[in-house]
Amino acid sequence: MSNDEHLLGEICEFLQSSLVNSLLVTHPNRLCLSSFELPPEWSSWWSWASEISSGTDSIEPKWLTVLHYYMDPPEDGEQSCSTSLPPELRWLVGEARRLQLPRSSTPSLPLGTGQFRGMSPKKAHEVDRMVQYISHILSATPKLDVIRHAVDIGAGQAYLSRKLRDDLGLHVLALDWSDVQTQGAARKDASAQKRSKIAENAMEQGSCAEDRAQAALAGTGSLTYKTMAITSDSLLETVTDWIREDAPGPVSGDPVQDARQASSGAASGPTHVLLVALHACGSLTPSILRAFLAQYKLAGDGPRTWTPQAAVIVGCCYNMLDSADFPLCRTLSARRGLTLTSNHLQLAAQVPSQWLRTEESAKVATVAVRKVVWRALLEGIMEHDASSGRTRPSEGGVCSGQDSAPGWTGPSAGQKRLGRLNDSAYADWRTFLARSASKLEINITGKESKDRVMESRLEVFHVLRCLLGPVIESLMLLDRQSWLQEELQTTGLRSELVNLFDQSTGSGRNVAIVIMPKEKAD
Template sequence: MSDKKIHEVELLAKLIKTIGDEHGISQVLDLGSGQGYLSRVLAYKHGMRVLAVDMSDIQTKGAERFDQRALKALSLSPSSTTQESNLKHVTEMVTPENVGDVLSKWGGEGDNDDGRWIVCGLHTCGDLSTSIFRLFANSDQIKWMVNVGCCYHFLSEEGPQPGFPMGDWLKGKGYQLGNSARVLACQSPSKWTDPVIGQQSFNQYFYRAVLLHTIVDKGLSQKAPAIGMVKRKKTYLQYYQTAMKRLDYEADAISETEAESYYQMYKEQNVDKQIIVLWTLRVLLAPVLESLILVDRWLYLKSLSDSENKSSVDANDSDVKMWPLFDPIASPRNMCIIVSK
């Protein structure tokens, strides 16, 4: 794991373990488990019984390969066999309709669990977070939920069960963010307090603006195409080469000489400094937009405990908490939501 991932996994796993110990629950459903980093720490370090579920068979198989490497490292431990049995990876689409069957295949063996589970997700993208919330709301077996979301730009805003808004208050107002605001909600102004990281970010925005303007100016497209995420490059030419391949343009569509001349022209016109001002003003709105998404989620979860129609939720025992769990510089998407019933 990267240092960032180690930081996140260690803190979230410790939190989940603490909840489990305090309430006599040792079974964890890790949804969107990916390569299984959180699942392995919960199972091998903290001794919890983990069902790691991902929709991608590639991710599941990759996680199982990592398991074997981890078990090899633990081979000197007499409890390694028990540790292996604590973790199960499955490729599955879990819904409120089938969650009972999925959990029954794996659960029910703990001494104190009584069929109870904790559902968790670390940096669950877009609608996966909101799907976990609805799963928690509709499952009698899942008693605790611990979630840290991310990728707000993938949230749906239409359909019978949109990712945003979830709560009745914003739904009643017909409120929508739109794609630009959802993308902006993912920005992290806290990271720009580091001048090196900040300058690298501004360079990438400037590189993209120059290339998109060049593409339109050369008549290759009537409007700026979507380039997507490009790994940070030290020079404009490196960025140009990577982006042009991704956009599938011919090698001679824009020569390196032309590309460099456009870059130098806008550099001399101080457009890079204008980009810094523009993005600084935009990114100052990011925490406001993220807070709107998070408060909407909190209100939805809080409404579960207040709803008279939710007999599975005891208003006296239910609780919803939300606070920053990770270092915002290392991990900007750091807001952890915990709810119990």
């Protein structure tokens, strides 16, 4: 059994354990309802979470105690607030930390500083880091140095596409499902090209030979935009049409590069293509991987217009994953009893290890926890008032909206939705109640006294669920990696999971699925 298969088995057993499963199948909004029955596995930590400080004490909230234990567990014999955690919580938090894939970025790659106008520092970091990595594998892997064409799938505003063209001199096809995104990307590109003329003039007036050579290489690339509904089949068809009709030929303008291509037969054979995606939402990642495998395995079926030689795919938005896309590998397909629900998929995007990274991120995390907890408390208030006739039952439900905890079905037909509230609504309990009452058009006066015991329980409950997120993400990534290893076993390719992004930026996405020739890059 491989290490990946062993880890997959451990993760499955952990997620299917009674304590973990009970946390995953229960939504916070249910905890304050009269129908809620406390699972027996919760009794110890539920009691512990109820031990709140008095108004004059400065003891840290219990949810922070759990988070600190997760981030920095005490050494043997060391005393801290976190050592007061019940044994089952210490087990759960410890296993959640142990079973997730490492999240530190690849240390050997330099971090650049390039940034497009209108791009956030976080996005700039992701784009820059990905281009650095792609440049590294193209130059360090002999079978990849002939690649001159790339397809950016789910390109959005095409920041990555333009960097691949401008920095690496690649011919790029930028694909996105949104025409608004595609048109916006084209406008940004036109504006950037105007500004680049100034830089070109400065380059001509005086610069080193190396800079001029780099500028000449960048000028050899091109960029084509296309809007489409992206599936495995449509992706293959669109790339084939682009290579046949629109894409520039394999000649790069660089004599050394062209000589390499001629000697390798690339000029007369199928065009070598790199597939990339920085925001492969939901099922887009498996769709790209299926297209890659299908096109690559056409080798024995006659001449091909193009062949995929490498891929660098970073997924996101697991909540949009189609149920048919998990599990993929044989190891998990043969295992019974584990199904990823909407609860699992929503939680997979959580990165609690970054919540206390900076003072600002800690403030953001505190508000995020408060949003989930206070909405759950409101649910209990609404149920009580509806049963006493103070509110109409048809308006008694609270739908948490897009920024809520996962798995809540929301109100039934005819009920109002609380939806998204600005962060200012969570400044204090009275403000939250007033904003909620106004939006739901109900009267909940007299509820200014918050149930602090239940608040503490809900905070701990929510944080425990979020700590499971990285484990769920690891399960999905290992499933895809194991599946690719099965599919690529008889080919000249290999796959691996690569941590691309520096987590100091707070990026939730940092693991790329990489496919490349079996020869190791330097």
